Amino acid sequence: MSGTKERLKALNIELPAGPAPIANYVPYVVTGNLVFVSGQGTFKDGRLQYIGKLGREFGIEQGQEAAKLCAVNVLSQLAKACDGDLDRVTRVVKIGGWVNSTPEFTAQPKVMNGASDLFVAVFGDAGRHARFAVGAPSLPDDIAVEVDGVFEIRI
Numbered sequence: 001m002s003g004t005k006e007r008l009k010a011l012n013i014e015l016p017a018g019p020a021p022i023a024n025y026v027p028y029v030v031t032g033n034l035v036f037v038s039g040q041g042t043f044k045d046g047r048l049q050y051i052g053k054l055g056r057e058f059g060i061e062q063g064q065e066a067a068k069l070c071a072v073n074v075l076s077q078l079a080k081a082c083d084g085d086l087d088r089v090t091r092v093v094k095i096g097g098w099v100n101s102t103p104e105f106t107a108q109p110k111v112m113n114g115a116s117d118l119f120v121a122v123f124g125d126a127g128r129h130a131r132f133a134v135g136a137p138s139l140p141d142d143i144a145v146e147v148d149g150v151f152e153i154r155i
Contacts, residue, residue: 004086007122008075018076019043022140027077033155034093035081039148040073041140042066050144055105058144063107064114067097070147071115075122078151091152092119092129098146101135108133115147 008015021027021038028037042050050066052058058066074095075086082088097112099105112133119127129149139146 002085002087004089004122008086011118011121013072013075015072015076015079016044018073018080019046028081030081030153033090033153035078035151035153037074037077037081037149037151039096039098039146040070040077041143041146042069043073044069048141048143051142052144053100053102053105053142054107054111054144055102060107060110063099063111063144064117066143066145067099067112067114067147068118070097070145071095071118074115074147074149075118078149082153086122088153089123089151090126090154092123092127093150093152094130094132095119095147095149096131097133098136098139099133100137100139100142100144103135103137105135108135111145112147114145119149 099108
């Protein structure tokens with residue numbers, strides 16, 4: 001079993017097939033040795049989870065779980081881009097996070113730690129990345145969090 005597969009198993013994470021795009025875009029683009037994964041929402045078992053806003057329906061810990069779920073979906077798309085071999089990932093370059101939040105909610109970076117912590121747990125030091133975490137007045141289907149990413153891979 002590969003290193004990333006072992007770490008995912010130790011984290012009790014089984015990668016889903018990955019949700020299909022909900023509009024006119026592709027789930028990922030590979031160019032050179034980079035993979036750009038489109039924003040992934042809070043899909044689990046084909047259904048949206050975490051519907052609502054941080055600061056109203058959800059607190060920081062629930063937001064972190066929502067961000068982690070998004071990151072799992074990002075990993076699913078990344079695995080497809082790598083022909084199923086996540087050991088080809090040499091670096092998590094950058095992730096972005098949008099947090100559906102009330103105007104008073106200011107803990108978007110703490111929410112995004114749910115995704116960041118997962119990437120570090122799966123890829124070790126290569127999982128440390130640049131990122132942004134911003135509040136949004138709304139997200140598609142009123143999901144709480146959306147996460148995208150840029151990854152370096154071995155060709």
